[in-house]
Amino acid sequence: VPSSGRVAAYSDAVFSIIATVMILPVTHTVIPENKDLRSTLIRLIPNITVYIVSYLIVSGIWISHVWLFETIQRADEVVLFLNLALLMVVTFTPFVFTLLGQFSESMEYLEKYDVLPVVLFAATFMCLFGIQIVLIYYVFKVERIMKVEVVQNEDKMQQRNAMLWGAGIPMILCILAIICAPFSPLVGLIVLALIVASGAIRKWAYKIYEKYRGNRDSSMLLHINVRHRLLKEVVNKERVECFSDGVFAIVATLIILDICEDDIPTIDDVRKFGTVSAALSQHSNIYVAYAATFIAVGLLWSMHHTLLHYMMNMNRLMVFFNNLALACIGLSPLAFKMTTAFEDHKYGNNSMTAVQFNTAILFLAAIFQVAVWVTALFHQNVHVTQEAAYSGRDHAYITIKLSIFPLLSLLIYFMSFASEAISVTVFNAMLLGSPALFLLLRVLYPQCTKFCSRR
Amino acid sequence: VPSSGRVAAYSDAVFSIIATVMILPVTHTVIPENKDLRSTLIRLIPNITVYIVSYLIVSGIWISHVWLFETIQRADEVVLFLNLALLMVVTFTPFVFTLLGQFSESMEYLEKYDVLPVVLFAATFMCLFGIQIVLIYYVFKVERIMKVEVVQNEDKMQQRNAMLWGAGIPMILCILAIICAPFSPLVGLIVLALIVASGAIRKWAYKIYEKYRGNRDSSMLLHINVRHRLLKEVVNKERVECFSDGVFAIVATLIILDICEDDIPTIDDVRKFGTVSAALSQHSNIYVAYAATFIAVGLLWSMHHTLLHYMMNMNRLMVFFNNLALACIGLSPLAFKMTTAFEDHKYGNNSMTAVQFNTAILFLAAIFQVAVWVTALFHQNVHVTQEAAYSGRDHAYITIKLSIFPLLSLLIYFMSFASEAISVTVFNAMLLGSPALFLLLRVLYPQCTKFCSRR
Ligand SMILES: [K+]
Ligand SMILES: [K+]
Ligand SMILES: [K+]
Ligand SMILES: [K+]
Numbered sequence: 035v036p037s038s039g040r041v042a043a044y045s046d047a048v049f050s051i052i053a054t055v056m057i058l059p060v061t062h063t064v065i066p067e068n069k070d071l072r073s074t075l076i077r078l079i080p081n082i083t084v085y086i087v088s089y090l091i092v093s094g095i096w097i098s099h100v101w102l103f104e105t106i107q108r109a110d111e112v113v114l115f116l117n118l119a120l121l122m123v124v125t126f127t128p129f130v131f132t133l134l135g136q137f138s139e140s141m142e143y144l145e146k147y148d149v150l151p152v153v154l155f156a157a158t159f160m161c162l163f164g165i166q167i168v169l170i171y172y173v174f175k176v177e178r179i180m181k182v183e184v185v186q187n188e189d190k191m192q193q194r195n196a197m198l199w200g201a202g203i204p205m206i207l208c209i210l211a212i213i214c215a216p217f218s219p220l221v222g223l224i225v226l227a228l229i230v231a232s233g234a235i236r237k238w239a240y241k242i243y244e245k246y247r248g249n250r251d252s253s254m255l256l257h258i259n260v261r262h263r264l265l266k267e268v269v270n271k272e273r274v275e276c277f278s279d280g281v282f283a284i285v286a287t288l289i290i291l292d293i294c295e296d297d298i299p300t301i302d303d304v305r306k307f308g309t310v311s312a313a314l315s316q317h318s319n320i321y322v323a324y325a326a327t328f329i330a331v332g333l334l335w336s337m338h339h340t341l342l343h344y345m346m347n348m349n350r351l352m353v354f355f356n357n358l359a360l361a362c363i364g365l366s367p368l369a370f371k372m373t374t375a376f377e378d379h380k381y382g383n384n385s386m387t388a389v390q391f392n393t394a395i396l397f398l399a400a401i402f403q404v405a406v407w408v409t410a411l412f413h414q415n416v417h418v419t420q421e422a423a424y425s426g427r428d429h430a431y432i433t434i435k436l437s438i439f440p441l442l443s444l445l446i447y448f449m450s451f452a453s454e455a456i457s458v459t460v461f462n463a464m465l466l467g468s469p470a471l472f473l474l475l476r477v478l479y480p481q482c483t484k485f486c487s488r489r
Numbered sequence: 490v491p492s493s494g495r496v497a498a499y500s501d502a503v504f505s506i507i508a509t510v511m512i513l514p515v516t517h518t519v520i521p522e523n524k525d526l527r528s529t530l531i532r533l534i535p536n537i538t539v540y541i542v543s544y545l546i547v548s549g550i551w552i553s554h555v556w557l558f559e560t561i562q563r564a565d566e567v568v569l570f571l572n573l574a575l576l577m578v579v580t581f582t583p584f585v586f587t588l589l590g591q592f593s594e595s596m597e598y599l600e601k602y603d604v605l606p607v608v609l610f611a612a613t614f615m616c617l618f619g620i621q622i623v624l625i626y627y628v629f630k631v632e633r634i635m636k637v638e639v640v641q642n643e644d645k646m647q648q649r650n651a652m653l654w655g656a657g658i659p660m661i662l663c664i665l666a667i668i669c670a671p672f673s674p675l676v677g678l679i680v681l682a683l684i685v686a687s688g689a690i691r692k693w694a695y696k697i698y699e700k701y702r703g704n705r706d707s708s709m710l711l712h713i714n715v716r717h718r719l720l721k722e723v724v725n726k727e728r729v730e731c732f733s734d735g736v737f738a739i740v741a742t743l744i745i746l747d748i749c750e751d752d753i754p755t756i757d758d759v760r761k762f763g764t765v766s767a768a769l770s771q772h773s774n775i776y777v778a779y780a781a782t783f784i785a786v787g788l789l790w791s792m793h794h795t796l797l798h799y800m801m802n803m804n805r806l807m808v809f810f811n812n813l814a815l816a817c818i819g820l821s822p823l824a825f826k827m828t829t830a831f832e833d834h835k836y837g838n839n840s841m842t843a844v845q846f847n848t849a850i851l852f853l854a855a856i857f858q859v860a861v862w863v864t865a866l867f868h869q870n871v872h873v874t875q876e877a878a879y880s881g882r883d884h885a886y887i888t889i890k891l892s893i894f895p896l897l898s899l900l901i902y903f904m905s906f907a908s909e910a911i912s913v914t915v916f917n918a919m920l921l922g923s924p925a926l927f928l929l930l931r932v933l934y935p936q937c938t939k940f941c942s943r944r
């Protein structure tokens with residue numbers, strides 16, 4: 035029976051890529067150059083919401099996957115196949131999201147034509163939760179694949195039942211949605227939206243059950259206590275690293291794929307402009323913007339690397355903040371598209387809006403990393419290594435490193451209101467120069483600590 | 490100084506995704522339905538060649554990366570930043586590949602217009618090898634980031650020089666290509682093609698050097714002995730796993746992205762066909778084909794998982810075969826496109842050709858995994874765990890598991906010549922049923938070994 039490490043790592047790669055690619059339908063929307071970018075952005079809000087929601091749903095399923103695999107020591111052939119089936123359904127979710135997004139813009143279409151998009155969406159997630167339930171059953175049945183501490187734990191069956199309820203209630207909601215949708219697609223969608231609140235539903239269901247049957251089975255309540263779940267349950271950080279690496283890696287790829295599709299001159303372009311160089315130079319700002327975006331993403335990765343290096347483990351709240359940071363990083367292909375469309379201040383307001391959108395995303399991506407750090411410090415003896423704790427050698431270093439991007443992006447954001455000269459060109463130049471700040475910190479920090487300790 | 494594990498894992502994710510996405514320009518070529526698929530395939534040969542070449546180049550750079558990181562114990566800030574710079578250039582390579590592919594179709598264009606595609610290609614790779622050289626210099630200069638066994642090794646500087654030559658000669662060739670291209674783009678391309686033969690060039694350069702200066706520095710010759718490099722140098726398998734997982738994960742994603750882009754019905758389609766269901770059922774074969782392709786890729790992953798589970802480490806030749814297997818798996822988005830275009834036998838010859846292309850890819854992907862296995866068995870005491878060696882408990886199991894796909898695909902390939910009824914429909918049905926073969930093997934194998942040992 036092989037160890038479960040690689041099965042988990044492969045799943046992390048698939049989950050992270052699928053969670054992030056949902057930004058593509060948004061980036062493929064045309065940004066009209068002669069229209070106000072603010073109004074274009076407002077028009078894009080539903081699409082961006084679909085991206086965020088689908089990201090949170092996929093990452094939520096990833097978290098239950100992490101939770102289940104915390105109990106598995108070694109994955110046998112059955113776990114392997116069930117896991118592949120789960121991943122197959124997960125890779126299919128972008129299809130149902132796109133289909134639903136296409137037809138849910140106005141409820142009119144769904145009611146006039148048919149409810150297949152809603153039913154297909156619910157059916158896909160029903161399969162997903164169904165496979166999860168089979169997987170949970172199997173893992174808790176076959177002791178030789180479980181971790182020793184789980185097998186010896188007397189709360190084992192309680193833990194299993196809590197996991198089963200966690201997947202079971204969403205599955206019931208999916209089935210309900212399939213039943214309701216033919217009568218009213220709106221009701222179907224509302225039932226699906228309830229999945230987000232399935233924790234609360236479980237709590238109410240338990241209270242009703244308790245009232246009529248007496249307190250016989252407390253397994254339903256286990257893991258319901260939100261405070262306990264968010265702050266006390268710890269995950270090892272390797273899987274968070276794998277998932278995050280996947281998101282960071284796919285973001286760079288999505289940007290270059292968009293460039294390859296849109297900005298490679300055709301032979302007709304070359305005929306029109308004379309030479310390949312002339313045709314390419316029509317989009318010359320793209321290369322600077324690409325370097326700037328990649329550097330921003332790279333520095334965010336380097337902050338993430340430092341942050342997780344000093345963690346011993348993470349609780350659910352930290353993982354949640356981490357995932358929000360990654361969701362913002364996943365928006366960078368859209369931000370990149372805006373900076374290339376309105377390259378300099380001759381586009382006036384649009385260039386300013388593009389800078390503001392970019393800095394807002396950078397700020398959010400960085401500040402959610404700070405949130406992970408602050409949450410970790412609340413129980414620093416559990417989560418943080420000795421050097422990184424309050425009195426530790428590297429505490430100030432991590433805090434300063436994590437604050438550079440929030441401060442820098444906030445600065446540019448407010449400067450952009452003050453002057454039209456703070457255009458995309460200036461923004462890109464500042465990003466290109468930002469690695470110098472990080473290297474400066476690296477060089478100065480040991481000197482400062484030496485100086486301070488001498489006094 | 491953080492450990493280098495995560496830096497390596499993140500690099501693996503980026504390298505694997507970038508190596509594989511070069512299939513996209515091929516899949517985005519339109520496959521005309523009313524034309525002979527064989528002639529379409531022949532027309533696609535240059536594009537497929539560009540994919541294979543770019544895949545091999547990117548994976549070659551990945552191998553040198555693995556080699557360098559074998560000497561690093563802990564990655565400091567400088568290694569981290571140099572590595573991010575390297576990855577930035579790597580993510581940019583799809584652009585120069587696509588640009589060169591667009592204009593190298595006929596040499597005429599390059600000569601008539603300009604040589605920028607060749608120069609940009611050479612310049613990108615010059616940067617890549619340049620950053621590698623700086624990284625090698627830095628790593629071998631700062632002892633605290635190196636592994637203890639490398640620091641204590643008396644051949645340390647020889648090893649460094651060998652690595653420097655390995656990156657230096659390709660860089661010199663890139664510079665030569667930039668100089669030659671303005672005079673003749675063809676000569677520039679030939680000089681670039683010589684990079685593949687840079688090992689041989691190094692050998693000749695050394696012989697000339699030896700003749701004129703006497704045998705003073707044998708570092709140039711180190712690692713030149715091809716037999717030694719391929720068979721004796723061993724890599725730990727974790728990085729091969731990470732790289733392979735990235736390829737497997739991105740393949741599934743590329744297929745679903747293509748489906749989302751091409752096969753989501755628009756509102757106009759729905760008006761035309763009446764309902765969303767009717768519009769979707771125009772492409773109903775896609776879902777079966779998707780499931781079949783995902784199952785094929787999933788089973789190939791499961792074979793790969795079994796194969797690497799029983800390895801202790803891998804030599805270069807095994808990694809090379811592994812990469813060839815992955816290159817074939819990277820072709821599956823193209824294979825998928827063919828099976829969906831010619832879904833059943835009413836397309837006659839084209840459906841037959843699609844099945845043959847699919848089975849050929851499956852066969853190659855599986856047989857290169859068998860090649861890894863056979864190579865490992867040649868020095869089984871070095872590479873293979875005890876249970877997997879000739880007399881081991883699981884030896885026959887692995888061999889049988891690895892043979893299922895080569896045999897099955899060969900069978901369908903030859904059957905497709907015999908009868909027109911062996912169309913895409915039958916092929917998909919056989920793939921959908923193939924997990925049963927693997928599960929059967931899992932169930933029967935312990936019984937058989939029990940029976941054999943009893944006799
Ligand atoms: K997540
Ligand atoms: K990874
Ligand atoms: K990027
Ligand atoms: K490779």
Ligand SMILES: [K+]
Pocket residue numbers: 043044047276498730731734
């Ligand atoms: K991985």
Ligand SMILES: [K+]
Pocket residue numbers: 047280501502731734735
């Ligand atoms: K990966």
Ligand SMILES: [K+]
Pocket residue numbers: 740741742744782783784786
């Ligand atoms: K697939």
